Amino acid sequence: MKIRRVGWTGLRVEPPSSADVPRLAAEIRRRRNHGELSGLAEIVPAAHTLLLVAHRGSEELLDRLARELPTWDLPPARTDGSRLHRIPVRFDGADLDEIAARVGLSRDRVIAHLLRARLRVAFLGFSPGWAYIEGVPAEIQVPRRDSPRARVPGGSVCIANGYLGIYARPSPSGWWIVGTTDVPVWNLEADPPALFGVGDRVQLVEAP
Incomplete structure (x- = not known):
C-alpha cells in the first residue's frame, strides 16, 4: 500500500x-x-x-x-447489500455498429452483453451526476474514441476503457454512444442530487 x-x-x-x-x-x-x-x-x-x-x-x-x-483487515466486497438501479435504455446509439465491428460481434450480441453485465459504480467525478460504472464485459470493451465529439446529448449512455457512463447534460465526449435513457442522473431538487453512489449496482434494461 x-x-x-x-x-x-x-x-x-x-x-x-x-x-x-x-x-x-x-x-x-x-x-x-x-x-x-x-x-x-x-x-x-x-x-x-x-x-x-x-x-x-x-x-x-x-x-x-x-x-x-x-x-487493517478489510471487509469483503459487497455483492448484494448495495442499492440497485435498473436503467431503461434505448439501444439507438450512433456507435453500436462500429463497436460491433471492432470487437467482432453482431450489434445484437453487443446489446446482449450490456444487458447481462453486472455493473457497479466505481467512483464519481468529471461532471455533476457522472459515475464511472465498472463491469463492462471484456468481450465488448473498447478504448476511447480517437476523435472526441464536441457534443453528445444529455441522457447518452456510453462506454470506454471498461467503464460505462451516463451524461446528465450535453457534453463533449470521447466515449462510444450505445444508447440513450430518460433517467435523470442529476437532479438539484433531489437529496442527494446525484442518482448514483459509490458501490451502487446498475442493471441496464431495454426500454419499451
Whole structure:
C-alpha cells in the first residue's frame, strides 16, 4: 500500500489492487460513523486511489492513518447489500455498429452483453451526476474514441476503457454512444442530487 501526504490536510492512499479501493473506503466510513475518525472530513475514492481529507486541526489523524491503514483487515466486497438501479435504455446509439465491428460481434450480441453485465459504480467525478460504472464485459470493451465529439446529448449512455457512463447534460465526449435513457442522473431538487453512489449496482434494461 502506497501512502503519502497531500498538502496540509490530505492523504493519498493507493491500495495494492483497485478492487481494494471500495473496500477500504467502506471500512473508513464504518469507523468514522462509529466515532473513531471524527476528524476526517472527506473520503474520495477514484479508480486506483483514495483521497482522505481531514478537518483543520485534525491533521495528526492523517499521520495515524498512514501508520495503521496497512494493518487493517478489510471487509469483503459487497455483492448484494448495495442499492440497485435498473436503467431503461434505448439501444439507438450512433456507435453500436462500429463497436460491433471492432470487437467482432453482431450489434445484437453487443446489446446482449450490456444487458447481462453486472455493473457497479466505481467512483464519481468529471461532471455533476457522472459515475464511472465498472463491469463492462471484456468481450465488448473498447478504448476511447480517437476523435472526441464536441457534443453528445444529455441522457447518452456510453462506454470506454471498461467503464460505462451516463451524461446528465450535453457534453463533449470521447466515449462510444450505445444508447440513450430518460433517467435523470442529476437532479438539484433531489437529496442527494446525484442518482448514483459509490458501490451502487446498475442493471441496464431495454426500454419499451
